[in-house]
Amino acid sequence: MQDKNAVASLHASKVNTNRLWEKAIKWPLYSVAVMPVLLAGGWKQGTGEIIRIDQLIGFLVASILLLIWENLTNDLFDAETGVDEFKFHSVVTLTGKKQLVRYLAYLMLLLGMLVMLMLALKSSSAVFFLVVGSCVLGYLYQGPPFRLGYQGLGEPLCWLAFGPLATAAALLVLSPRAIDETTIPWTTATMLGAGPALATTLVLFCAQFHQVNEDAAHGKQTLLVRLGTKRAALLVPWFVSISFALELLPILFGYWPKSALLGAIGIPPAIALIRLLKRHHNNPRLTSESKFLALRFQTLNGLGLSAGFALAPVIGMDFLHHF
Numbered sequence: 001m002q003d004k005n006a007v008a009s010l011h012a013s014k015v016n017t018n019r020l021w022e023k024a025i026k027w028p029l030y031s032v033a034v035m036p037v038l039l040a041g042g043w044k045q046g047t048g049e050i051i052r053i054d055q056l057i058g059f060l061v062a063s064i065l066l067l068i069w070e071n072l073t074n075d076l077f078d079a080e081t082g083v084d085e086f087k088f089h090s091v092v093t094l095t096g097k098k099q100l101v102r103y104l105a106y107l108m109l110l111l112g113m114l115v116m117l118m119l120a121l122k123s124s125s126a127v128f129f130l131v132v133g134s135c136v137l138g139y140l141y142q143g144p145p146f147r148l149g150y151q152g153l154g155e156p157l158c159w160l161a162f163g164p165l166a167t168a169a170a171l172l173v174l175s176p177r178a179i180d181e182t183t184i185p186w187t188t189a190t191m192l193g194a195g196p197a198l199a200t201t202l203v204l205f206c207a208q209f210h211q212v213n214e215d216a217a218h219g220k221q222t223l224l225v226r227l228g229t230k231r232a233a234l235l236v237p238w239f240v241s242i243s244f245a246l247e248l249l250p251i252l253f254g255y256w257p258k259s260a261l262l263g264a265i266g267i268p269p270a271i272a273l274i275r276l277l278k279r280h281h282n283n284p285r286l287t288s289e290s291k292f293l294a295l296r297f298q299t300l301n302g303l304g305l306s307a308g309f310a311l312a313p314v315i316g317m318d319f320l321h322h323f
Helices: 004-025 027-046 053-081 091-095 098-121 125-142 154-174 186-206 209-217 223-227 229-252 258-280 290-311
Strands: none
Touching: 027 053, 027 154, 027 186, 027 290, 053 098, 053 125, 053 154, 098 125, 125 154, 154 186, 186 229, 186 258, 186 290, 209 223, 209 229, 209 290, 223 229, 229 258, 229 290, 258 290
């Protein structure tokens, strides 16, 4: 007869491994990858411009492939510095095959960039170079010898990559082939992407609360390590407030329709996040949930904003899109 305790232990081990793989895959995190093109699609729908669905789908696929590359290489780089010593959901730790993870990471990069190149050939060459710029920032964040994330510069790099660069690329890729391929819609992209990109940056910021001691022990001087969890928690309301302010100002000045206020559906998880970190900023077990609340805020805010743009002409709201 098989030992019941052994069977129970084996089952518990499989359940635990499955949970670790779920954390390693980070599937909810891919909201940050797809948001720039969803915002661009909502914007173009609202302003009456043509949306190229094939290009939109292609950009979604490529963005996901590139974020997989980013996540896998970050696990590889953390393994090299030893900072992932207690990161049991690292893909490198779970597989034990660093070389395989490296090959998979660069396969994702190759496929993602090939898709982006095809999309650029059907829209504007600037799309490809903007995405390359985003990838370079992603590498600078964690890759040797730079490792700028270890120096507290991860947050501004994140904002630039997912804000002006990714949003400008998404706006171009959805448009008919540009006559002047050198024209990049920086003003529109910055105004459109600034608030949502700050919400994305908040996800990165909050992902470090539960590991601040481990990061500090391995010389990783992130912004959160430099500030400490108490002062870092006090910054979170500012992240949220500025994100909303950057979305509210264009509405107040008449550039965006009032329907863009749908972005406010992200407020409840933002409030829950602020309360959690205010009370438990130095409790790793509880603050490990903060990144998911930040992600919920980012997702709902971005989807609400996109829907608000798309619905504007349907409900007869003004939309001033020329700056």
